[in-house]
Amino acid sequence: MKKGESILKPFGRVRGGVRLPHNKTTAEAESVVLTPPEKVIISMSQHIGAPCEPTVKVGDKVYVGTTIGDTDAFVSAPIHSSVSGEVSEITTIRMPAGNEVKAVVITSDGEMTPDPEIKPPKVETVEDLLLAARASGLVGLGGAGFPAHVKLKPSADKPLDTLIINGAECEPFITADYRECMEHPEDILGGVYLVKKLLGIERVIICVEDNKPKAIKTLYEIASDKQDADDKVKLMKLKSRYPQGAEKVLIYSATKRKLPLGKLPSDIGCIVMNITSISFLYRYIQTGMPLVSKRITVDGNAVKEPKNLIVPIGTPISYVLNQVKAENPEKVLMGGPMMGIAIYDTSLPVLKQNNAILAFTGKQAESKPMTDCIRCGRCMRTCPMGLTPAGVEFAVKNPKLDELNALNVMYCMECGSCAFVCPAGRPLTAVMRLAKNEVRKAGK
Amino acid sequence: MQKMNITSSPHITNTDNTSGVMLDVIFALLPATICGIFFFGFHALLIVAVTVASAVVAEYIWCRAIKKEPTLRDLSAIVTGLLLGLNLPPTLPLWMAALGSAVAIIVVKQMFGGLGHNFANPAITARITLMVSFPTAMTTFVDPFVASDAISTATPLSGSQQIPTDITGLFFGNYPGCIGETSALLLLAGGIYLVLRKVITPELPLAFFLSAAALSWALGDDPLRTLLSGGLMLGAIFMATDYVTSPPTRWGKVIFGVGAGLITVVIRHFGNLPEGVSFAILLMNILTPHITRLTTCKPFGTEVKRDEK
Known part of the structure; x- marks a missing residue:
């Protein structure tokens, strides 16, 4: 991006959508690292695709970043310990969707010692990048949890020309991606340049909704200073209209290409990555520390102290809610209010792709009374x-x-x-x- | 463990509800109603009161009779009663008004399953029923500010010869006609209120106005008079835009409006009925499911799919 270059306007606008209340109360709340819990429950299925099998047994000593679950399946991602301590149990937990998955319970020693074997990977070719992406355990952090190495894998008959970075964050309340833009803009740009170079992508469009002007400004200033000789990395200011961050809607806004039913973005030359995902990928390549913690927006009217917390993956939701002084929540959501899942059991753990925990009480926990359809259209x-x-x-x-x-x-x-x-x-x-x-x- | 409230997403909704929509329609109709009562006197007030009250009573009795939770809270019965009242001449005997409401609520609305299930507009159909049953009473109009038992006058539309009434009179409603349909100004204001409140979209009324004006101009009539006289304003803004009986799609609304506008003018110009708006809307009501099917848009991304085949 060159200095003085204006920020792109959307190329297309998808019909419909709604204007939502933003409720981004935690936007300026700097991320706080959560005191790790005594016990973490790490689910073996934190992504779209095949679940992992535990690679540790009860009694094994693990560190932060030790691989504890893996599989041979292609569409999958390994799972790592988020605390240091001892594997105390291998059990099954019931997910909010009703399915049962294996989970590794780790009792923390409170030290949070990183795995001594962790070292930054050498990434010089596309193969290195894919291996690193898989080893990092990265999945789409926007919410879908699609394994990143599958997404990044180039295919000979489908040339990619556009990398779209999704920083729309169109769900109310959630500010986790916004905080990433404010706290680690260099990592975002670093990841963008790296992926662009290795995959040979022509142009990159970093999309942010216009209700986050500070994020756009921060990224713009950093991008102007970075080297981008042929000026192919652009920022795009999206209209704040839900569901702007949905993949099909976002691709249309950024490129005016329509993604047909059952096709992947790569079929129309695009690759879409969440803004926190690309930032994490860059950090992984710098440090070698896999995906063991996640920034989560904790908000809702039952939460006394709304915050952005950096939470070890596998932390029980009840522990997180206690930390923010949530009192008698009547409804707890994993994810945003539009697409999140209401959970019945707060002992469930935080997953990789979670970006918010919202707790509501009173009127906000209730639904609108149902009457007959009046065919208003x-x-x-x-x-x-x-x-x-x-x-x-x-x-x-x-x-x-x-x-x-x-x-x-x-x-x-x-x-x-x-x-x-x-x-x-x-x-x-x-x-x-x-x-x-x-x-x-x-x-x- | 604490009891949790589990629902399917989305977990937030906007605050709009059915009774709110109906309340907006009632607000939008109030100025025209008050104006009609002001012009046509106490009997007009009685008629409106009777249609509203009997619509509510009819709905309550029907719901009780078929052991269904009474649906009075959605206020739709009040809207139907009010619209019917505004569509009646100010001299109509009160029992006829009550009968009209009963027909609208029981026969046209509830027998098809209540709000959201009727295929024709209840108020329009009730008006047509009364028109066919009591043609004389339904076409007896009086000049404004004349006691209701005074000598009747023809409305500017009835008969083949149009009685000259100046355009300003038509615009403000100072001419013989139905209680609520005479003041184009206040009806338009109500329509603008509904559009601003996003209760209706302007496509349908605009298509109705434009097509009616265009055809009457082509036939050599005065387009402005066509728009301002009779029930066209009330019909286009408040009756044709009824959710249940008009297409929900944008182009469907345009087709509905154009069709209703053309039929109105054809009936007014060639037919021997004094008014065509009711019949035009009723005919388009019947066509609504077909218009909706024709104008339902293709899902996002289908164009590309077709190319590949």
């Missing part, structure tokens, strides 16, 4: 994918496959916009999920 006009949620709700009561296919339910990305705007309080996003399940069941 707001869900249709709001849907960024151009679907008809109200029609799906009617069709899913007596599901017929061709009807659901005609309604294109598989296009739904479950962003929650339809249910957000529904004046009748219909659970439209839940209905879309049901419909997608019906279609998936029929496909099997």
Whole structure:
């Protein structure tokens, strides 16, 4: 980026979407390192793809960064210990989605000693980069948890020309990515230049929503000083409109390319990485310390002291909530209020891809009362994918496959916009999920 | 362990609700209602009161009769009653007004499943029912500020000969007509309020106005008079935009508006009915599911898919 160069405006605008209350109360709260808990519960499935198998046994001594779970499957990422101490139990935990996964319980010795074997990897070629990305345990930190080394793997028939860095952070409350921009802008740019060079990508677009002007300014100033001779790294100021950070929406804003159903961004020459992911990747290459902790925004009206906390992965959510003096939360979310999951058990651990824990009480923990659909059509006009949620709700009561296919339910990305705007309080996003399940069941 | 509230995402919603939407419509109609009562006197007030009250009572009785939780809180019965009242001539016997409300609520709305399930606009259909059943009473209009038992006058639309009324009179509503449909100014103000509150979008009324004006100009009538007289303003802004019976898509709304505008003018110009707005809207109500199907947009990203095939 050259000095004086203006910041890019979006090239396209996806229809629909909603304007949400931002509630970014923790935006200026500098990250605080959480005192590690006595015990961490590290899930063996913290990513999209095959779960890992524990590589340690009860009684093993582990350090911060020791690999404790791995697998041979390609779409997966290894898992590391987040504290130093002793493996006290290998158990199963039930995730909020209902599935059971293996988990390694580690009792901390309170020392947080890093693994002595940790050293910065040598990264000179694409292969080095992919190996490093896998060894670091990096998954998409924006929330989806897609293993980074799979995403970065170039393919001969699909030339990549654009790297999009997702710093939209369009969910209310969450400021974890924003803090990354403010606290480690050099790492973000460092990662961008490295990935660009090794993958031979033509242009990079770092996308940030316009409700974070300070982040844009910080990145802009750093980028101007960095070497970028051919001026191919650009910043883009996105409109703050939910779901701006959704992959399809973001790619369209940044490149005016439409991602068809069932295709990956690489099919249209793009690669999308979360801003914290790229920053972490760069730090890993500098230090060799794998993904063992995560910045998490802890907020919500049940939280007395909203904060951005750097939390060891596997910390029980109840421990985090105690640290911020959350009192009698009636609803606890993993993730943002639009796409996060409500959990029933606060003893569940923090996962790699978590970026927020929100605790609500009183009115904010309740849902809008449900009345009959008045066919106002707001869900249709709001849907960024151009679907008809109200029609799906009617069709899913007596599901017929061709009807659901005609309604294109598989296009739904479950962003929650339809249910957000529904004046009748219909659970439209839940209905879309049901419909997608019906279609998936029929496909099997 | 503490009991947790589990819901499917999203966990936040906006604060809009059905009764809020209906309340906005009632607010938007109030100026025109007060103006109508001011012009046409106490009997007009009685008619509006009777239609609203009997709509509410009819809804309550029906819900009780079929053992359903009464849906009075969504205020939709009040909106239907109010719209019907504004669509009636100020001299109509009160029992006819009450009957109209009963037809609107029970036959047109509740028998199809209540709010959100009816295919035709209840107030419009009730008005047409009354029009067909009591043609004389329904087309007896009086000059403003004349006691309701005075000699009746023709509305500027009835008959083949149009009675000259100056445009300013039409604009402010100072002419014989139905209770709430005469003041174009206040109806427009109500419409602008609804658009600003995002209760309705302007496509449908604008398409209605433009197509009606264009066709009447082509037929040699005065487009401004077409727009300002009769029930066109009330119909286009408040009746045609009814959520349940108009297409939810943008282009669907445009098609609905254009169709209703054209049919209105055709009926007014060639037919021997005094008013075409009700029939135009009812006809378009019936076409609504088809218009919706035609204008539902393609999902994001399908264009590329088609190229590949």
